[in-house]
Amino acid sequence: MIANTLPKSLIDNPRLDRWLDFSVPGRAGIRVGKVEIGQGIATALAQIAAEELDVGLDQIDLTAGDTDCAPDEGMTTGSLSIEVGGASLRLVCAEARAIALAAAAARLNCGPQDLSIDAGAIAQNGKPSGQDYWTLRLDLARDATGSAPPKPASAYRVVGQNVARRDLPAKIFGGGFVHDLVRPGMRHGHVVHAPRIGMAIAGLDLAAIQRAAGGRVEIIRHGMMLALIADSPTDLRRAAFAADTAIGWNGLPPLTADQQEAAWLPTQPSRHGAHGDANQPPPGTRITATYSRPYIAHGSIGPSCAVAEFRDGRLTVWCHAQGVFPLQAVLAGGLKLNPAQISVRHLHGSGCYGHNGADDAAFDAAAIACLRPGTPIRVQWRREDEFGHEPVGPAMLVRQDGVLGPDGALRDLTTDIWSAPHSGRGGAGNALTARTQPNPCPPSPVAETSVPYPGAGTRNAIPNYAIPAMRYRHHLVPSPPVRTSALRGLGAMPNIFALECFLDECADAAGQDPLAYRLAMQPDPRARDVLTTVAEMANWSARGPAGTGEGLGLAFGRYKNTSGYAAIAVRVSVDTEIRLLEIWCAADAGLAINPDGVIAQLEGGIIQGASWTLKEQVLLDEAGIASRNWDRYPILRFSEIPPITCRLMHRPNDPSLGMGEATIAPIGAAIGNAASHALGARLRDLPLTRAKIIQAVT
Amino acid sequence: MTDPIPLSLSVNGRVVSLTIDPTAPLLDVLRGPLGLSATRYGCGAELCGACLVLVDGVPAYACTREIGTLAGRDITTVEGLGTPDAPHKIQTAMLAVQAGQCGYCLSGMQIAAAALLARNPSPTRSEIAEALDGNLCRCGAHPRILAAVARAAQ
Numbered sequence: 001m002i003a004n005t006l007p008k009s010l011i012d013n014p015r016l017d018r019w020l021d022f023s024v025p026g027r028a029g030i031r032v033g034k035v036e037i038g039q040g041i042a043t044a045l046a047q048i049a050a051e052e053l054d055v056g057l058d059q060i061d062l063t064a065g066d067t068d069c070a071p072d073e074g075m076t077t078g079s080l081s082i083e084v085g086g087a088s089l090r091l092v093c094a095e096a097r098a099i100a101l102a103a104a105a106a107r108l109n110c111g112p113q114d115l116s117i118d119a120g121a122i123a124q125n126g127k128p129s130g131q132d133y134w135t136l137r138l139d140l141a142r143d144a145t146g147s148a149p150p151k152p153a154s155a156y157r158v159v160g161q162n163v164a165r166r167d168l169p170a171k172i173f174g175g176g177f178v179h180d181l182v183r184p185g186m187r188h189g190h191v192v193h194a195p196r197i198g199m200a201i202a203g204l205d206l207a208a209i210q211r212a213a214g215g216r217v218e219i220i221r222h223g224m225m226l227a228l229i230a231d232s233p234t235d236l237r238r239a240a241f242a243a244d245t246a247i248g249w250n251g252l253p254p255l256t257a258d259q260q261e262a263a264w265l266p267t268q269p270s271r272h273g274a275h276g277d278a279n280q281p282p283p284g285t286r287i288t289a290t291y292s293r294p295y296i297a298h299g300s301i302g303p304s305c306a307v308a309e310f311r312d313g314r315l316t317v318w319c320h321a322q323g324v325f326p327l328q329a330v331l332a333g334g335l336k337l338n339p340a341q342i343s344v345r346h347l348h349g350s351g352c353y354g355h356n357g358a359d360d361a362a363f364d365a366a367a368i369a370c371l372r373p374g375t376p377i378r379v380q381w382r383r384e385d386e387f388g389h390e391p392v393g394p395a396m397l398v399r400q401d402g403v404l405g406p407d408g409a410l411r412d413l414t415t416d417i418w419s420a421p422h423s424g425r426g427g428a429g430n431a432l433t434a435r436t437q438p439n440p441c442p443p444s445p446v447a448e449t450s451v452p453y454p455g456a457g458t459r460n461a462i463p464n465y466a467i468p469a470m471r472y473r474h475h476l477v478p479s480p481p482v483r484t485s486a487l488r489g490l491g492a493m494p495n496i497f498a499l500e501c502f503l504d505e506c507a508d509a510a511g512q513d514p515l516a517y518r519l520a521m522q523p524d525p526r527a528r529d530v531l532t533t534v535a536e537m538a539n540w541s542a543r544g545p546a547g548t549g550e551g552l553g554l555a556f557g558r559y560k561n562t563s564g565y566a567a568i569a570v571r572v573s574v575d576t577e578i579r580l581l582e583i584w585c586a587a588d589a590g591l592a593i594n595p596d597g598v599i600a601q602l603e604g605g606i607i608q609g610a611s612w613t614l615k616e617q618v619l620l621d622e623a624g625i626a627s628r629n630w631d632r633y634p635i636l637r638f639s640e641i642p643p644i645t646c647r648l649m650h651r652p653n654d655p656s657l658g659m660g661e662a663t664i665a666p667i668g669a670a671i672g673n674a675a676s677h678a679l680g681a682r683l684r685d686l687p688l689t690r691a692k693i694i695q696a697v698t
Numbered sequence: 699m700t701d702p703i704p705l706s707l708s709v710n711g712r713v714v715s716l717t718i719d720p721t722a723p724l725l726d727v728l729r730g731p732l733g734l735s736a737t738r739y740g741c742g743a744e745l746c747g748a749c750l751v752l753v754d755g756v757p758a759y760a761c762t763r764e765i766g767t768l769a770g771r772d773i774t775t776v777e778g779l780g781t782p783d784a785p786h787k788i789q790t791a792m793l794a795v796q797a798g799q800c801g802y803c804l805s806g807m808q809i810a811a812a813a814l815l816a817r818n819p820s821p822t823r824s825e826i827a828e829a830l831d832g833n834l835c836r837c838g839a840h841p842r843i844l845a846a847v848a849r850a851a852q
Contacts, residue, residue: 038800038837164796171801172789172808174736174776182733233730234722237742301740301748301836302802351800351837383741596796600842604799607838630745630834638827641840 006146009033009088013071014143016099019092020049021140022133028055028120030093033073034085035065036167037322038351039660040597041081043166047593048086051159052093052150054117055133062166065324065346075323077354077486078454079563079658082593086656091146098148099138104131153591153652160652162596167348178320178347179305183376186307188236190379191364191433192226192243193389195624196252197483201226203248212242220371224436227368229377240382254622259481262292262395262685265418268477273450275458276471281412284403287509291400291498293668293686295420295480295618296393297633298487302350303386304357308365309376315342315369319362320349326425327359331366333428333441353608355425355485357381357390363431384628389432392618392625393487394420394480396457398498408510409520410465410503415472417495419457421446424485450474454560459491460665463499464558465521482618482625492559492665493609497686500555500669505682514673515540515554522556526588529649530567531556533586537645538569547680549573550581553673557666564589564662565649568606568670571642574678576690578614578671580642587646587662590654598659602646605663611636613668615687705769709734710778720766724758725749727765728775736776736805740834747833748802750809751775757813776805779812788812791850792843799837806833811847820851 013019013033021029030049036042046060063070073085101112104122108115108129116123121132153160170176194200206219209228213235220227228243230236258264306319315337321327324344332339344362352358365379381389396419403412426444428434434441448456452472455461461472507517515535522528534554535541543552554569565588571581585602592598615634619627627633668686676682681696706715709732718727728734728751740748742761749760752774780786788811791797798804807830814821814829821829826847835843 040799164793165798168796168798168801169782169793171798172776172792172804173780173782173785174734174805176801177735177738179738180735232722232726234719234726299836300802301746301800301834302738303740349800350802353836380739383743383746600796600799600839603841604838607840608836629741629743631743635834635836636840637834638830638840638844639824641827641844644841 006091007084007087009071009073009085010091010144010146012073016092016096016142016144017140018071019089020096022138024061025134026059026120027061028053028059028133029061029063030089031063031066031070032085032089033065033071034076034081035322035346036348037076039601040165040594041076043163044082044593044597045086045089046166047158047163048090049093051156052090053097053120055120057158057163059120067324067328067342067344072325075326077322079559079660081658082656083563083658086593090150092144094150095144095146095148096138096140100133100136103136103138104129107131159593160591160595163594165597176348177302178307178318178349179302179380181307181318181347183307183309186376186378187229187231188233189365189368189377190228190236190240191367192228192247193385193432194249197432197435199249199251200224201247202250205246208246209239209242213239220368222371223438225367225433229368229372237382249623255481255620255624260294260618260620262294262397265395265397265420265477266475270418270475270477273474273476274471275450275452277469279469281403281414284405284411285509286401286403287506288399288401289502289505289684290397291494291501291684292397293395293494293497295395295482295484296487296612296616297387297618298353298356298390298393299633299635300350300352300356300386303381303383304361305349305380306362306365307376307378308362308369310369310373313341315366317342317344317362317366318347319344320347320352320358321362322352322358327362330359330428330431330434331363334363334431334434334437335366335370354393354487355391357386360389360432363433367433367437387628387633388625391424391483391485394422394457394484396491396494398494400498400502402502402506404506404510408512410506411468413463413467413470415461416475417457417461417472417491418475418477419491420477420480420484421448422456422484422486422490423448424483446476446478448476450476453562455491457491459489459560460495460557461491462561464524464527464561465518466523467521481620488608489559489661489664492557492661493612493668496555496557496665497668497672500557500666501672501684504553504673504676518556526565527556527558530565530586530588533647533649534567534569534584537584537586537647538571540569546677549575549678551674551676551678553670553675553677555666555669555673559658559661559665563658566602566662566666568663568666570670570674572671572674572678574675574693576693578675578688578693580610580640582642583644585644585646585663586649587659588649588651588657589659590657591652592648593656595648598648599646601659602663603644605661606644606667607636607641609664609667610671613671613686613688617687703766705766707768707770708772710774718765721764723761724751724763724765724768725760728760734775734777738802738805747806747810750806750833752809752813755813755816757810776808779808786812787850788815788846791846795842795845795849797839797842797846799839803833803835807843811850814847815851821847823848
């Protein structure tokens with residue numbers, strides 16, 4: 001059974017009619033706050049609604065992310081859309097169904113137990129009753145109680161089935177994105193962003209910008225903002241490129257080469273937090289190792305885009321933000337408007353993987369639109385804007401210091417984590433263009449704490465293993481050289497990379513097999529299941545000796561220690577580069593709403609995480625981010641993708657676990673362990689490039 | 699910047715006549731005056747493949763290709779490959795194997811795949827990977843896109 005307690009989204013939005021209506025005959029109007037960001041959530045939520053209402057999936061009209069009509073579910077982050085959003089929607093729909101049955105029973109003078117629903121029509125003892133959701137005129141203007149029991153998993157007919165993504169056909173046939181929205185009279189806008197926050201325009205050649213656009217660009221100065229508007233995107237882009245070189249910036253010292261490396265972090269002032277065992281480590285065999293990940297980019301294939309319109313005192317913004325209500329608040333604060341004046345509507349964008357440029361592009365469009373009432377303004381960031389101005393994923397450095405007992409088991413673990421902030425949103429002052437408005441809001445101070453659950457830089461810092469004593473120290477470096485914020489998994493990837501590589505190092509030191517070593521310290525049967533399953537898939541028992549040039553490695557992670565379980569095994573060959581030969585994954589999602597959708601998320605996390613591991617690092621120059629197109633920020637390509645097999649544990653009676661970030665963390669360590677097995681030498685600093693391999697073996 | 703000139707070209711089998719800045723990229727012409735939104739802006743520098751179209755059957759980057767070089771040429775975009783009612787086999791296959799997460803890269807993928815299948819009706823996995831190697835996907839839909847091309851080749 002699904003636990004029948006009120007989840008956060010429902011507590012925050014108790015009114016049933018905020019979530020659903022039956023105002024269109026034959027249709028169930030469903031509204032949610034969790035939005036489609038490429039992960040397939042719109043389809044899975046529709047499955048949950050169809051299941052509990054007993055309507056067809058094709059009768060569901062889903063609106064996701066709309067400040068005018070949809071519930072406020074905050075951000076679509078943290079792999080919580082099924083765990084919290086889905087759990088809320090399930091209770092809402094179960095309650096609506098119960099209300100409908102009670103109303104029909106009263107009308108038909110029978111008991112609800114005599115009634116059933118199919119495709120929204122109500123049958124009495126199996127025969128049509130003439131009643132349905134639409135004839136009953138249900139009063140849903142009331143608060144949810146959460147008291148209507150949802151269906152047991154054994155009764156599911158839509159949930160748990162592989163269902164095709166509802167949004168995919170439109171995208172395959174050429175539409176479906178906010179990028180495709182055209183409003184009457186729409187013009188194209190661009191805000192010139194400083195190479196780094198805090199820089200100001202020192203010199204400006206307006207004529208050069210005009211010349212590049214053939215005189216067809218409107219140049220706006222407003223506060224400290226410099227914006228361009230044109231009728232043609234071609235003219236606008238030319239003016240924007242001209243602006244890149246026509247402006248001199250000052251106000252900040254040049255960056256230095258060492259600042260782009262994670263190793264720079266411990267040299268900086270930091271805020272300290274600690275958690276865990278207060279005692280000193282016991283005596284024993286000590287092993288220490290330090291691991292790192294540099295700054296990395298979200299790297300959405302489609303640069304951020306939004307359309308904004310200010311008309312009759314109201315601002316409407318169409319965008320691909322992860323949270324329409326949080327963005328509404330940012331826009332209100334940053335543009336000195338009342339939130340009630342602002343409608344934010346989510347439309348699909350390119351995959352975002354966290355806090356990319358979506359909110360900033362939306363703010364850019366809104367800021368320009370407010371200066372040109374009545375004219376819709378479309379902003380699409382250039383590739384150079386996206387790479388150059390998105391908040392990047394924080395660099396992290398993680399030092400593991402372990403004590404092994406006489407049996408070789410890890411008795412005590414001290415982890416030191418140096419990290420830039422993972423939460424860069426935090427209010428109106430944190431939008432790029434908000435800082436250039438007249439009377440700007442001050443930037444919000446870094447609010448990140450060192451709490452273990454769910455953590456940010458400390459996410460997954462606590463090993464999901466039975467270690468007798470562990471403690472971590474979190475050293476938050478609040479002023480990194482470039483803006484940082486949430487990227488898929490937050491600290492989970494660097495932390496699990498460090499932990500799971502370290503466990504292999506401990507196993508080596510103890511002369512034990514890495515799988516057996518993990519199993520000996522793993523009491524959770526679900527974790528053991530995915531580990532032993534992936535070992536079987538990868539034929540782990542036939543694993544050869546180290547140092548042959550070919551390696552097999554594995555790693556485990558349970559995202560946030562509360563969400564999905566994943567174990568991954570990787571086979572590689574290494575000469576001067578790492579080549580992925582095959583990847584296997586076993587995962588436990590609890591009840592998988594759309595199993596094929598879960599598998600797609602597992603595959604996607606594996607490939608994105610492999611790309612981070614093997615290739616990715618944001619490069620800096622004196623001004624700011626220098627890796628501003630794919631030639632300087634390479635990612636994994638088709639020719640580098642090995643066969644990947646993912647298997648889901650069958651657990652339909654356990655609550656659903658978020659799976660969007662389940663594989664992004666363990667894949668890095670699995671590759672690191674496989675490559676180290678192949679080399680007979682340890683690789684600890686991401687990305688695992690040719691230079692790192694040569695360094696490790698010489 | 700150049701003064702507008704008249705030019706004609708074929709887009710998805712239809713002759714189109716425009717008076718236009720010949721240095722404008724094909725991408726802006728498709729998405730703007732021609733109202734064809736499938737061809738997508740990704741990088742503006744021939745580095746990601748999101749904007750691929752067929753020019754006389756050969757994949758070309760619409761983000762950099764100047765419209766003035768295309769007079770009399772035959773352009774095919776995703777809208778010309780197929781429609782929901784009459785899909786191209788790569789479109790059918792992509793839907794069958796759910797070969798997409800965010801879907802933003804899929805237009806370029808379809809163009810690269812269609813060109814491959816036209817010249818090599820039964821490609822191997824490595825031939826497919828090679829043909830798509832200039833197309834970037836960030837979501838990690840690669841295994842399914844590879845499977846879709848293989849399925850379309852059957």
